[in-house]
Amino acid sequence: MWKALLYKEWIKTRWYLLLALSVTLGFAGYALLKLHRAVALTGAGHIWEVMVTRNAVFIDQMQYVPLLAGLALAAVQYLPEVHRKCLKLTLHLPVPALATLGVMLAFGVAVLAVLFGLGIVLLAAGARPLLAPELVGNILHAALPWYLAGVAGYLLGAWTILEPTWKRRILCLLMSVLLLRLFFLAPVSRAYGGFLAVLALLSLCAASLSWLSVVRFMAGRQD
Amino acid sequence: MTRFAKLFFWFLVLVLLLWQLPWAVNYLLVQSRNTPFTLYSEVLDDFVMIRHTSDKEVEYRDRAGNEYTRRAFDSLLPLFYARQLTADGRFPDSVAGRPVTLREAQIASFIFRSAPKDLNRPAPGLHFLLESMSGRVDLAMPSDAFRLTDRGIEFIDMATNRIDTAKSGRFTRMLLRKGCRFPVRELSGNPSARKEYDEGYLLLDADGGLFHLKMMQGRPYVRAVDVPGELRLRHLFLTEFRSRRTLAFLTDESHRLHVLTMPGYGIRRVEGVTFDPERESMTIVGTLFNWTVCVDGASAERYYAVSADDFSLLDTLSYPLSERRIPGLSFTSSSDRYVKPRFR
Amino acid sequence: MEPVIECRHLTHCYGRRKIYEDLSFDVPRGRILGLLGKNGTGKTTTINILSGYLEPRSGECLIFGENIRTLTPQTRRRIALLIEGHVQYQFMTIEQIERFYAAFYPAWNRDAYYGLMEKLQVAPGQRISRMSCGQRSQVALGLILAQNADLLVLDDFSMGLDPGYRRLFVEYLREFAKAEGKTVFLTSHIIQDMERLIDDCIIMDYGRILVQMPVGDLLRTFRRYSFRCPDDARLPSGEGFYHPAVVRGRGELCSFASPEEVRFRLEEAGIPCEGFTAETLNLEDAFIGLTGKY
Numbered sequence: 001m002w003k004a005l006l007y008k009e010w011i012k013t014r015w016y017l018l019l020a021l022s023v024t025l026g027f028a029g030y031a032l033l034k035l036h037r038a039v040a041l042t043g044a045g046h047i048w049e050v051m052v053t054r055n056a057v058f059i060d061q062m063q064y065v066p067l068l069a070g071l072a073l074a075a076v077q078y079l080p081e082v083h084r085k086c087l088k089l090t091l092h093l094p095v096p097a098l099a100t101l102g103v104m105l106a107f108g109v110a111v112l113a114v115l116f117g118l119g120i121v122l123l124a125a126g127a128r129p130l131l132a133p134e135l136v137g138n139i140l141h142a143a144l145p146w147y148l149a150g151v152a153g154y155l156l157g158a159w160t161i162l163e164p165t166w167k168r169r170i171l172c173l174l175m176s177v178l179l180l181r182l183f184f185l186a187p188v189s190r191a192y193g194g195f196l197a198v199l200a201l202l203s204l205c206a207a208s209l210s211w212l213s214v215v216r217f218m219a220g221r222q223d
Numbered sequence: 224m225t226r227f228a229k230l231f232f233w234f235l236v237l238v239l240l241l242w243q244l245p246w247a248v249n250y251l252l253v254q255s256r257n258t259p260f261t262l263y264s265e266v267l268d269d270f271v272m273i274r275h276t277s278d279k280e281v282e283y284r285d286r287a288g289n290e291y292t293r294r295a296f297d298s299l300l301p302l303f304y305a306r307q308l309t310a311d312g313r314f315p316d317s318v319a320g321r322p323v324t325l326r327e328a329q330i331a332s333f334i335f336r337s338a339p340k341d342l343n344r345p346a347p348g349l350h351f352l353l354e355s356m357s358g359r360v361d362l363a364m365p366s367d368a369f370r371l372t373d374r375g376i377e378f379i380d381m382a383t384n385r386i387d388t389a390k391s392g393r394f395t396r397m398l399l400r401k402g403c404r405f406p407v408r409e410l411s412g413n414p415s416a417r418k419e420y421d422e423g424y425l426l427l428d429a430d431g432g433l434f435h436l437k438m439m440q441g442r443p444y445v446r447a448v449d450v451p452g453e454l455r456l457r458h459l460f461l462t463e464f465r466s467r468r469t470l471a472f473l474t475d476e477s478h479r480l481h482v483l484t485m486p487g488y489g490i491r492r493v494e495g496v497t498f499d500p501e502r503e504s505m506t507i508v509g510t511l512f513n514w515t516v517c518v519d520g521a522s523a524e525r526y527y528a529v530s531a532d533d534f535s536l537l538d539t540l541s542y543p544l545s546e547r548r549i550p551g552l553s554f555t556s557s558s559d560r561y562v563k564p565r566f567r
Numbered sequence: 568m569e570p571v572i573e574c575r576h577l578t579h580c581y582g583r584r585k586i587y588e589d590l591s592f593d594v595p596r597g598r599i600l601g602l603l604g605k606n607g608t609g610k611t612t613t614i615n616i617l618s619g620y621l622e623p624r625s626g627e628c629l630i631f632g633e634n635i636r637t638l639t640p641q642t643r644r645r646i647a648l649l650i651e652g653h654v655q656y657q658f659m660t661i662e663q664i665e666r667f668y669a670a671f672y673p674a675w676n677r678d679a680y681y682g683l684m685e686k687l688q689v690a691p692g693q694r695i696s697r698m699s700c701g702q703r704s705q706v707a708l709g710l711i712l713a714q715n716a717d718l719l720v721l722d723d724f725s726m727g728l729d730p731g732y733r734r735l736f737v738e739y740l741r742e743f744a745k746a747e748g749k750t751v752f753l754t755s756h757i758i759q760d761m762e763r764l765i766d767d768c769i770i771m772d773y774g775r776i777l778v779q780m781p782v783g784d785l786l787r788t789f790r791r792y793s794f795r796c797p798d799d800a801r802l803p804s805g806e807g808f809y810h811p812a813v814v815r816g817r818g819e820l821c822s823f824a825s826p827e828e829v830r831f832r833l834e835e836a837g838i839p840c841e842g843f844t845a846e847t848l849n850l851e852d853a854f855i856g857l858t859g860k861y
Contacts, residue, residue: 053414080656085654094641094644094671098224132384135349178239178243193561208231218622220616
């Protein structure tokens with residue numbers, strides 16, 4: 001049964017996942033390519049200096065890519081469910097509704113974790129030959145909240161999409177926008193420190209919000 | 224799960240309201256502060272100030288309330304406005320009975336700024352030690368960077384991204400020989416080629432000992448600075464002003480301000496000035512005769528006039544700040560570069 | 568016989584608009600029950616409450632003795648649900664959707680599904696989103712039958728089906744339900760189909776149930792009476808007389824009462840019953856007779 005639930009998520013998302021993989025890795029790769037070119041053109045010294053004295057991380061162009069990847073995954077997974085109330089079919093399956101939702105969300109989070117994990121590995125592996133560990137760390141620490149925003153965006157997106165009424169959905173949207181802002185406040189790399197762990201925990205807790213939407217759906221709430 | 228989800232939802236609502244509502248109210252209601260630009264006049268022996276009035280006029284006054292024209296005001300601060308007065312052909316031969324030249328005035332003047340957000344931030348971890356005595360007129364950025372470890376100093380060649388063990392060894396040995404104990408607690412330097420000369424770094428070692436580190440012709444120069452026994456140093460600010468009279472400003476655990484004077488590495492207290500670099504920002508406008516020290520504190524903007532000769536306190540002035548803000552939750556702050564929740 | 572569905576004192580409103588109050592009914596095991604009513608009388612509301620996607624203001628529904636708000640997965644497995652519009656996962660193909668559902672139902676009848684699919688003239692790899700409306704409906708119905716559930720809840724099952732397939736499905740469903748002792752609760756807006764299919768009917772009016780009875784009894788005992796009568800005559804109304812009206816010199820009313828009783832009551836009211844006729848009706852006419860034309 002669990003395999004079948006995952007099978008459904010896989011059918012919905014497989015083409016998108018290919019696209020997301022190529023786009024997220026593409027952006028990370030492009031950022032690295034630019035870094036390598038900059039080093040070749042201006043010399044490593046200049047790049048190190050800019051990174052140390054001006055907090056440059058050279059990956060700013062991929063800032064919103066993980067967020068968009070997470071939001072799009074939520075759309076790909078949950079729009080087909082709310083389209084003509086298909087969610088009724090899913091929730092009617094002989095599996096506890098909470099478990100069904102849990103499997104769907106876990107699938108999404110796991111997929112994003114793999115996707116973003118690959119991105120982080122690519123960034124680290126690509127930058128390490130050129131830069132000291134401190135600077136590679138700066139790059140990864142700058143990217144970490146962005147990747148986390150992808151996961152949070154996915155979970156908040158699921159909450160918003162699954163919500164049955166428009167009035168409440170607008171509230172979800174507003175709250176999500178504000179919450180997602182939290183991931184883009186860093187003035188410098190490593191600015192989040194321990195708060196990033198708190199944000200990660202809060203992001204995972206945001207999975208529970210989708211359950212609220214499902215409960216409201218099962219209670220028949222409508223505009 | 225439903226109960227947890229509901230609790231979590233209301234928790235988020237609460238957090239967002241505490242964050243956004245006070246912000247919006249403060250944004251709409253709180254006016255920007257309007258304390259005047261204040262300097263100590265060596266002519267009046269008192270503070271004088273420039274205030275931008277609400278109708279975009281500029282007022283020039285002294286503490287007693289006398290108003291001046293722009294031109295007259297320049298003459299109250301002959302050392303600060305030395306270039307302007309020279310251009311007008313009005314630069315005096317002597318100020319307060321002391322003969323001065325434009326060159327003297329220019330060399331002695333400096334502006335120093337420190338803001339909490341420059342201290343309260345993630346450490347960069349890498350630093351650049353310039354060659355202080357290359358024999359060239361212009362300074363140049365080095366081809367390596369260094370990090371401080373628990374056991375010494377490590378230079379990394381940037382082009383190859385490899386540790387220069389020979390240089391690292393030389394510098395570490397020299398630091399150890401001079402009595403520096405790792406890990407180093409704090410260091411201060413101005414790693415830039417756009418300055419007139421280079422004094423390298425000041426280091427505060429694990430025991431609170433103060434060291435001056437430079438690279439001269441590729442070799443380490445380390446000088447242990449005598450710190451009076453009762454002085455517990457906290458923060459260092461390497462100055463590199465044109466006059467070369469000071470090497471650094473220092474603060475101690477009680478937020479007193481000290482000057483490391485050159486030559487001779489003497490530590491002199493700046494009388495009467497308290498300054499907590501982690502919470503307050505400070506500006507010092509220095510001239511040949513005096514310094515105007517402005518410390519932007521929580522409840523007041525404090526001005527100190529200090530003699531440039533012996534760092535004695537000449538006068539003080541304080542503008543109380545009556546900023547009324549609605550307390551609320553925020554995640555960033557103008558006084559640090561961290562993202563974390565704070566209620567204030 | 569123990570009821571499969573028991574609804575007790577259901578009350579529901581949308582905002583201030585009351586749909587019904589204190590509605591109670593049972594569906595016995597092995598019966599095919601049709602829920603009939605004009606638009607807006609609460610058919611879909613009832614189906615939504617029964618399928619667990621609407622919480623009534625008050626009252627409760629039990630299916631197989633369990634409250635539908637807290638149905639266990641094991642019980643849900645015994646219920647097949649056809650949701651409004653014959654919706655199914657459009658992103659799946661005929662094969663994928665069969666493989667998906669088969670994993671959840673131990674009694675899955677693959678042959679029943681593919682038997683129906685063979686008549687469809689579509690490739691097994693075709694996505695449901697690329698099918699016509701009627702074809703999609705057939706996929707949804709095929710899945711319902713393959714699930715081999717004990718209770719089938721079908722919302723507007725005939726929607727989108729062409730007449731031939733509708734007939735085929737009605738026959739297939741009745742045979743299947745009767746042979747296996749299945750209970751079926753359904754709605755349809757095409758009442759002719761129901762006559763061939765259902766054992767019992769519930770006819771709803773705004774806010775209440777008009778009748779719940781076996782269809783056979785309804786067709787046997789519910790009659791339309793007509794008689795000559797002056798245009799200004801006042802026909803007796805209420806108590807057992809449905810929609811009495813006089814149109815161009817002929818009085819008309821429907822009732823479960825016997826012709827003798829109707830005649831007696833009319834004469835008592837001073838209506839001369841000249842040309843008095845009584846006729847039994849088909850289900851559609853009986854429905855209109857009970858609920859009125861408007």
